[in-house]
Amino acid sequence: MRRTPAGIVVAKTVLHIVALLPAAWLGWQVWTVARTGSDVLGADPVAEIEHRLGLWALRLLMATLAITPLRQLTGHAVLVRFRRMLGLYAFFYACVHFSAYLVLDLRGYWTQIFEEIAKRPYITVGFAAWLLLLPLAITSTTGWIRRLGRNWARLHKLVYAAGVLAVLHFWWLVKSDIREPALYAAILAMLLAWRVWKRYGAVRPASRTAGSR
Amino acid sequence: MNLLESLRIPAREITDEAVYRDRRRLLAAFAASPALALSGCSDASPPPPPSKVSITPEQARSGFRTNEELTRYEDVTSYNNFYEFGTGKADPSHAPKTLRTKPWQVAVGGECAKPGVVSLETLLKGFTPEERIYRLRCVEGWSMVIPWLGVPLASVLKRFEPTSKAKYVAFVTLGDPAQMPGIRYRALDWPYREGLRIDEAMHPLAFLATGLYGKPLPQQNGAPLRLLVPWKYGFKGIKSIVRIEFVEKMPETAWHAAQPDEYGFFSNVNPNVDHPRWSQRSERRIAGSASKLFAERIPTRMFNGYAEQVASLYSGMDLRKWF
Numbered sequence: 001m002r003r004t005p006a007g008i009v010v011a012k013t014v015l016h017i018v019a020l021l022p023a024a025w026l027g028w029q030v031w032t033v034a035r036t037g038s039d040v041l042g043a044d045p046v047a048e049i050e051h052r053l054g055l056w057a058l059r060l061l062m063a064t065l066a067i068t069p070l071r072q073l074t075g076h077a078v079l080v081r082f083r084r085m086l087g088l089y090a091f092f093y094a095c096v097h098f099s100a101y102l103v104l105d106l107r108g109y110w111t112q113i114f115e116e117i118a119k120r121p122y123i124t125v126g127f128a129a130w131l132l133l134l135p136l137a138i139t140s141t142t143g144w145i146r147r148l149g150r151n152w153a154r155l156h157k158l159v160y161a162a163g164v165l166a167v168l169h170f171w172w173l174v175k176s177d178i179r180e181p182a183l184y185a186a187i188l189a190m191l192l193a194w195r196v197w198k199r200y201g202a203v204r205p206a207s208r209t210a211g212s213r
Numbered sequence: 214m215n216l217l218e219s220l221r222i223p224a225r226e227i228t229d230e231a232v233y234r235d236r237r238r239l240l241a242a243f244a245a246s247p248a249l250a251l252s253g254c255s256d257a258s259p260p261p262p263p264s265k266v267s268i269t270p271e272q273a274r275s276g277f278r279t280n281e282e283l284t285r286y287e288d289v290t291s292y293n294n295f296y297e298f299g300t301g302k303a304d305p306s307h308a309p310k311t312l313r314t315k316p317w318q319v320a321v322g323g324e325c326a327k328p329g330v331v332s333l334e335t336l337l338k339g340f341t342p343e344e345r346i347y348r349l350r351c352v353e354g355w356s357m358v359i360p361w362l363g364v365p366l367a368s369v370l371k372r373f374e375p376t377s378k379a380k381y382v383a384f385v386t387l388g389d390p391a392q393m394p395g396i397r398y399r400a401l402d403w404p405y406r407e408g409l410r411i412d413e414a415m416h417p418l419a420f421l422a423t424g425l426y427g428k429p430l431p432q433q434n435g436a437p438l439r440l441l442v443p444w445k446y447g448f449k450g451i452k453s454i455v456r457i458e459f460v461e462k463m464p465e466t467a468w469h470a471a472q473p474d475e476y477g478f479f480s481n482v483n484p485n486v487d488h489p490r491w492s493q494r495s496e497r498r499i500a501g502s503a504s505k506l507f508a509e510r511i512p513t514r515m516f517n518g519y520a521e522q523v524a525s526l527y528s529g530m531d532l533r534k535w536f
Contacts, residue, residue: 030506119487177296
């Protein structure tokens with residue numbers, strides 16, 4: 001087995017801490033509210049918990065999608081080694097977000113979840129985004145990457161759809177102020193446009209070589 | 214007529230504009246979800262209010278004060294939808310206190326015998342403030358129980374002697390960007406507008422609040438004068454009122470103008486009619502000091518629990534159509 005360079009170990013450790021910080025901070029606040037009835041999470045803590053978890057899932061998903069463009073822009077191939085981790089953290093926040101909705105929000109009405117998924121477009125797309133991330137998380141291990149071969153990359157293209165659905169989920173739930181979801185939509189659009197441009201727009205010497213082969 | 218001339222005929226002479234508009238409306242209704250299709254109805258005029266509504270004073274009084282657990286003052290004053298001060302729930306309470314509530318004038322006009330621009334003091338002169346403890350159900354699915362201070366809307370309106378042409382009452386919020394920083398962003402078509410049918414406005418539960426918890430209304434709660442219609446969704450309770458007008462036709466309202474398929478004129482609390490995007494069957498009650506983290510949702514009641522007092526206003530009306 002190859003030894004991971006110390007630099008990467010340090011960087012990964014830092015990234016773990018950064019990615020877990022929002023969860024730890026929220027966890028601490030939830031604990032404080034449960035114990036002392038403090039107002040740190042506002043008048044409606046359940047809504048605040050759901051919103052914040054969802055926001056971090058979306059942010060980490062965007063960060064995951066930013067790795068490839070960043071790598072291509074900077075030429076630092078090493079960046080790709082952090083992609084899986086970011087993707088898994090996005091999935092982690094999405095899972096906790098979904099659980100909070102079920103356990104803290106719907107509570108006794110949890111059987112309503114099926115109806116909500118079927119009837120409420122913003123929940124339909126949110127659930128679909130989570131569902132798309134599920135096989136990606138499962139097949140993120142080295143073993144699965146090897147087993148799936150070329151199909152692994154194909155399967156993991158689903159992350160683009162998950163990104164679009166996640167942004168839609170946010171967009172459709174706001175009442176009239178679309179500024180925040182619009183910001184994420186713009187970021188996502190740039191990340192996806194970069195890929196389209198790289199693939200079809202840019203004339204690269206590499207593609208010419210590939211064609212002459 | 215040659216071809217060139219026929220081209221000069223304006224399109225409106227070929228297709229009548231009314232027909233054209235109707236076609237667009239129909240197309241929109243068909244293209245969208247079933248909920249959207251309902252909105253096509255909002256162009257028609259609603260059925261007239263029942264000619265005779267009888268509410269005994271006892272019936273009315275039983276709705277004045279609920280004995281449910283109150284929402285804490287801190288929560289009432291820190292969790293607000295008042296987009297003129299920002300669209301986040303905490304924005305209005307964090308906003309600088311830029312609203313000048315003294316002096317405050319209210320212009321009352323339209324179909325009435327005694328229109329006029331009056332100061333808030335004149336408007337309320339001679340009334341003893343009453344306390345009402347009302348449930349407030351937000352269209353977003355949360356609710357509060359708040360002790361308000363104020364006067365019945367009917368007593369104030371009667372001073373201006375509305376005529377028989379006054380079928381509706383329209384309300385307008387201040388729309389001054391210098392005093393309301395949130396107006397810079399066009400979240401809604403400012404100024405905020407609301408309206409009631411005249412019989413709703415004259416109902417003993419309709420209330421004009423000037424305070425809460427025995428204190429003057431804070432800026433974020435709609436100082437210095439706001440409306441409360443406890444059987445309707447919270448956004449009907451227009452804040453910082455500067456104009457009241459008696460009108461003959463159903464007035465346009467801010468949220469209806471923004472999303473006609475989602476927010477109707479009546480907006481009565483109704484657990485059986487969902488908001489197109491979310492269920493209205495239950496609500497999260499923000500009340501008391503016990504941990505809200507593990508509080509069970511409560512079922513939403515017809516007319517927010519005020520059916521005994523107000524259901525007769527809508528007898529014979531299709532509440533699914535006139536949501």
